[in-house]
Amino acid sequence: MSQKALVIPSKQAPFVLTTRPIPKPGQGQILIKVESVTLNPIDQRIQSYGLIVEDYPAVIGYGIAGVVTELGEGVIKFSVGDKVATSGSAGKSDFCGYQQFALGDVRFTAKIPLNLSFDKAATLGVSLETPAIGLFGPYNAKLTSLIEHPGAHKGQTILILGGSASLGQYGKFILLSCPWYSNIITTALPTHEILLRTLGATHVVDHRLPAEEIISMIKSTTANNSIKIVYDTISDAHTQAVGWGVLAEGGHMVVTPKGDAETRTFAWTYGSPHTPPHYEFGEKLWDAVYGWFESGTLVPNKVELLPGGLEGIVAGLERLRDNKVSGVKLAVHPQETA
Template sequence: MTETRPRRTLTNRNSWKTIRTLLRRIKSQSGTSEKSHPEVVWTTCKESSTTTETSTAVSIAEIQAPQVQKALVVARKGEYELRDDFPIPVVGDDEVMIRSYYVGLNPIDWKSVDYNFCLPEFPWVTGREMSGVVAQVGSAVTTFKEGDSVWTSTYYKDVRAGCFQEYVIVPSHTVLPIPSTVSFEAAACLGVAALTAAMTLWKWLGVPIPSTTTDDSEEQWLLIWGGSTVTGQFATQIASLSGIKVITVNSAETKALSEKLGASHVVVRDEKTDEELVDEIRQVTGGRITRAIDLVGTKTASLALDAVSKDAPVAFAPLAMMSSSHVIPENVIVHTVEMKQFVLDKGNVCYTEELGKLLEAGKLILPELHLVEGGLDVVQEGLEMLKKGNMKGKKLVVRM
């Protein structure tokens, strides 16, 4: 994708010079971004049919934004289509339009299409996280300007917010500046994994925010089943910074990764029965796990519940899936983590602010990236890679 060229060019060279002059004036009025990134030219121009001096007098009103864009859409049940004529909607007063540069891929992206959920209608655009450059802001937006480097987390019910398109429109409170310690491409993994980990711990499981952590003589344990997942990596670090002891369940290949991120103990699942895994967890923690996160599925959610405390109050977040028929112990509260609350409730901005502080201070190690070139044309290929699994702790990001 060529990011520094306008979508259309003028055949008349004099007219183009005039337009370029006008654009420079606009740019000088809007200021410049502190981050280095390719310039985004947000213009299309009317072609001139003459070469006279009067034909070069092009007004600002004649500089128009493109009306269509390229998008990977779910055209019908279980079927994608790549379209070049997908409409670009108008930006609302309190909304921001972002030109996409990097898109993070997540299991929910392929699962929603394969199992036909979170698709309000067809055609629809999926994709939950991205980083890019502000292309346009609504009249009520004062916190961002065109050219700012940002990241966002989106809600599936707004087709304009689907990240598998060139231009994404989201509420202004869901737009965050990219911290100086985070690369442009790595920022594309913050909208799902990092934010989910932070909100799950701080909002639902009651883990204290690191800046407010107080000394507690009582040992507290958090179980993370699936410690090498990108969400598990962020959760391990955030909990550790809060003084919580973390025990994770991993493969032998990723044991060292979780240890590096602060896990107090890593249970290697390879060649062990379910009973052996639960016994090891309970022996290491003394049966004192009061918080748990499952990132794998229904079977491991059940095993996680077997491993937690039998008498102390327990908060459990089954982030992958949990059977509705499972019997929940009386001392366990199962929290339904709804990340849509980040979009629907502006009060949740406090969590992104705290996450931003940790990132800016360099206290979080970002996941290793598996960067795929090719833009929207390779998103489906990337999703197939995710479906096969065994990413070994890497985060899959597509360069747009």
């Protein structure tokens, strides 16, 4: 049986809409009919610059939601017909979402409530995993695990640069799921302020201001040198200048390997559970998802649905490349592909 798929035929080649076989789920895997897949900025960089993925032809697409259609050996956690969200795996085409059927690794798949749309569920994937791993995973910021026990960070202030970015929105949720921070300062366009305050930000600073002005506004809201964690979801020269400008001695910068690291530390995040150091953490994270949705604590990103099924992806990725997406996640429905 074959399906429609948007494929990168060879490194840095343009996307091609073609057909490929529907994969068979193996042990610990399920087959998912992909009802919605979200677009991420990294997708365009994988295609244009040949990053991360080495095996071609390649399918990518890392935020997936759909319906379970087949169970692999030993799978008891899911049933055929379940609504699920899962995490695409870079470099493993069968596990990616720019196609009509994808495999799910049961460790990094969650059932979703019946009343939650596939589009909202598809915003999870890499956008939830990256801040979770960056802030609470087995390395990087090395905060006490969000799932195990709270404790060490009560009353602290954290700065999230790029608060309306998908990572910034889920980053605030991840912090609030363990309510140890008294202040979450974030940078974004003022048009997003109400949403970001709803998500838990205590201060929203306009990211278009000069770096020095942002630094002094942040310092005026905190005791000088009190920010121990900066999470930079954007990591360009401007956000990095702000981040390093407010980070305390002994503090930690997550995402970008730049700047003065003599008295402060930094780490780039590989925001995927599909790598051995993240297996255990990724499984715990995905195990928590259904409960977060049921309790209403996990607020998914807003979604803009693109027309044309898989054919809508190329234009959507160009908008991400040109910074023409603000505060929403782009999604397509692979089953609508002509």
